[in-house]
Amino acid sequence: MKRSVLLATLGGAVLAGGMASAATLDEVKARDVLNCGVNTGLAGFAAPDANGNWQGFDVAVCKALAAAVLGDATKVKYVPTTGQTRFTALSSGEVDVLARNSTWSFQRDTDLKLDFVATNYYDGQGFMVPRALGVTSATELDGATVCIQTGTTTELNLADWFRANNITYQPVNIDSNAEGEQQYLAGACDAYTTDASGLAATRAAFANPDDHIILPEIISKEPLAIAVRHGDNEWGDIVRWTFFALVAAEDYGITSANLEEQAANSQNPEVQRLLGKTDDLGAMIGLDADWAKRAIAASGNYGEIFNATIGEATPIKLNRGLNAQWTQGGLMYAPPFR
Amino acid sequence: MADTAAPADPPFRLSMLIYDRRYRGWTIQIVVFLVVMTAAAWLINNTLENLAALGKDFSFRFLGQRAGYDIPQRLIPYTADSTHLRATVVGLLNTLLVSILGCIAATVLGVVAGVLRLSNNWIVARLLTIYVEIFRNIPLLLWILVIYAIFTEALPPPNAFRGEDPAASMVLFDSIALTNRYTAIPSLHATSDPGSLSLGWGVLISWAAVAFVLAFVAAVIAHRAIRRWAKARQEETGARPTTWPISLGLYVVPAVVLWFWFGITVERPVLAGFNFAGGSNVHNALVALWLALTLYTGAFIAEIVRAGILAVSKGQTEAAYALGLRPGRTMSLVVLPQALRVIVPPLISQWLNLTKNSSLAIATGYMDLRATLGGTTLNQTGRELEAMVLMMLIYLVLSLIISGGMNIYNARIRLRER
Known part of the structure; x- marks a missing residue:
């Protein structure tokens, strides 16, 4: 009897997993709301504002997608996910798309049966230390205690990097970014490590951000990408090209301010195709002609979103760096819309 | 030839399966068995089909792969190069460590608190009542977080011990340093090293x-x-x-x-670089978790002990006093041995609870079974089902061992009726 109870519990847990069917687009349309997996709260990327509305860089992707698919950027249900629950939430069908600072890696893309459709932020793992510690390089951290979130790729990078540099460290495993902040500020760890963007966002929320420095070493490649379930390529295409529409819009100088004017008057054939004036690209992915226009109207083009949520003018103070357009020396490069 | 002919059995009819008491019991058992097995088969089939639909298989091969992450608290040698299996064992040993320490301390605390709650001293009895009610009625996770936060916020970081006029100083003849990361204690070393006994692995x-x-x-x-x-x-x-x-x-x-x-020598912890080195560091994660588990479970055990003592007839105490036994000896020689019979069965449950509650360890970053196998390993390999099944089996076996052992003890102290 005991064994049967055990199996029943297991079966029940897996039952939910089976509900994820192939046609995510139809499901989203029938539900009339997009379930978007986001961070539990990382300033600038995904966090509820004072009014309880989700705002941020990753959230903007959700909004653009909802606008493209459902015609309304507000028809999004934000599902906060932790580093531990995010992929399960996606593969079980709890969320339709995951925009949550998730690193695109071989194992996740293949073994975990996910598809990473596009990188929306090129990042790398860094270290933050208190300025008073007098450390200027991560190689000086021999013997230090380092706070690290469990269940992330950063945990493996940290072990690898310290070994490659032949120095030691003591990890303090923490469950969430908020707990990491508390431990770090209390001095329970000498350094805090996570993606450099996450460090900047965390530091921005400190009482005295200037008392802490982010060390120059970037010890890993962390392409933070938008993920969907493996196997539904149509849905993957929609998410991928909605994001590329935002990147292309910046490339062609389409902003939320001049969107209508560009749609009506632009003589650039690429812009005309993107905004649905000619060629009806939307029909090829099961959407209407105005899908990209609505996506851009939701929160502006990629550059506008970046500047409004995590850019130099915000408390996060991230510069474009690798995330600039390819014409500006960055890696943001949308394939042609034709 | 028998004198009286046995009454002939009536011919078997199908309705007898329900109406005849001889067969009814069997019918019900077989039906229940079939229903349970069908449900189990359906669930297993459903699980396998859904796994196939997701393109995943059910395999424990990941246990042989390189783990790649570090575990700060470990009882057996472990590096990032070790396998997930070894990480699992490290976690299991950590679970056992905190559970055993917790069970011992909670039992001692519970017995003392339970006895003192019955004290004739008004202040002592009321203080213990407050302890029991506060710890019993607030969720364990909150206690773990509060105690860990107190350790983190109230104790000085290691670098406060540095410099000519340090903000913090070591205690007990400069041999122990209480920091907000760990307690650095002296360690013992043998100068004429006799070598080591290898237990394998x-x-x-x-x-x-x-x-x-x-x-x-x-x-x-x-x-x-x-x-x-x-x-x-x-x-x-x-x-x-x-x-x-x-x-x-x-x-x-x-x-x-x-x-x-x-030639045993004592090596004192010395601040070297960022942290203390030389001695042993007992991590606050372990201490905070152990303290929280002890205080929480101790409150429950105190109630069990109090109930057990009250279950012993007052005549026993009076008889002991009449024989001239002092109150302390009356308690330890007359009352407690009899109360044990009432105390032990619920005490087993509390020990099981404590062991299972230790899976909240991740709140303090203590790397127990839940944090290694059910945490990082699960995340890095993406094998949720396998890791969960394995973890449930391990906890199940652990609990069965504890209750099995305690049941043997219970049988030994049981009242022997002649």
Whole structure:
């Protein structure tokens, strides 16, 4: 009897997993709301504002997608996910798309049966230390205690990097970014490590951000990408090209301010195709002609979103760096819309 | 030939399966069995089909892969190069460590608190009531977080011990440093190193430690033999011989001899770089978790002990007083042994609870089974189902072992009715 109870519990847990069917687009349309997996709260990327509305860089992707698919950027249900629950939430069908600072890696893309459709932020793992510690390089951290979130790729990078540099460290495993902040500020760890963007966002929320420095070493490649379930390529295409529409819009100088004017008057054939004036690209992915226009109207083009949520003018103070357009020396490069 | 013919059985009819008491029991059992098995088969089939639909298989091969992450608290050698299986064992040992420490401390605390709650001293009894009610009625996770936060916020970081005029200082003749990361304590080293006993799987135990343990066990056995002899003498002659100097010598002399034989030296923790080095560091994660588990479970055990004592008839106490026993001896010789029979069965449940509650360890970053196998390993490999099944099996086996052992003990102390 005991064994049967055990199996029943297991079966029940897996039952939910089976509900994820192939046609995510139809499901989203029938539900009339997009379930978007986001961070539990990382300033600038995904966090509820004072009014309880989700705002941020990753959230903007959700909004653009909802606008493209459902015609309304507000028809999004934000599902906060932790580093531990995010992929399960996606593969079980709890969320339709995951925009949550998730690193695109071989194992996740293949073994975990996910598809990473596009990188929306090129990042790398860094270290933050208190300025008073007098450390200027991560190689000086021999013997230090380092706070690290469990269940992330950063945990493996940290072990690898310290070994490659032949120095030691003591990890303090923490469950969430908020707990990491508390431990770090209390001095329970000498350094805090996570993606450099996450460090900047965390530091921005400190009482005295200037008392802490982010060390120059970037010890890993962390392409933070938008993920969907493996196997539904149509849905993957929609998410991928909605994001590329935002990147292309910046490339062609389409902003939320001049969107209508560009749609009506632009003589650039690429812009005309993107905004649905000619060629009806939307029909090829099961959407209407105005899908990209609505996506851009939701929160502006990629550059506008970046500047409004995590850019130099915000408390996060991230510069474009690798995330600039390819014409500006960055890696943001949308394939042609034709 | 029998004189009376046995009444012939009525011919079997199908309705007898329900209406005939001889068959009804079997019918019900078989039907229930079939229903349960069908449900189980459906669930297993459903699980396998859904796994296939997701393109995943059910395999424990990941246990042989390189883990790649570090575990700060470990009882056996482990590096990032070790396998997930080894990480699982490290986690399991950590679970066992905190569970055993917690069970011991919670039982001691619970017995003391339970007895004192019945004290005639008004203040003591009320204070213990407050302790029991506060810890019993607030969720354990909150206690773990609060106690861990107190450790983190109230104690100084290691670098506060640095400099000419440090903000913090070490205690107990500069040998112990309480920091907000760990407690640095001195460690012992053998100068004439006798080598190590290999237990396999890379686990080494110094022969010096083995020698000390053996000497202690031998002393315990000898001590008990002496007490038996003293008791026999007492019953024979009425006078109990003084045995404590011999007993003390049994414990102390071998230890001192071994100490000098191995040339044991004490190494004090010294601040080196970012952290203390030289001694041993007991992580706050363990201490905070242990403290929270102890205080929480101790409150429940106190109630169990109180109930057990109240279950012993007051006449027993009065009889003991009439014989001239002091209150302390009455409690330890008359009341508690009888109360144990009531106490032990619910006590087993509390020990099981404590062991399972230790899976909240991740709140303090203590790397127990839930944090290694069910946490990082699960995340890095993406094998949720396998990791969860394995973890549930391990906890199940652990609990069964504990309750099995305690049931044997319970059978031994049970009231023997003749």
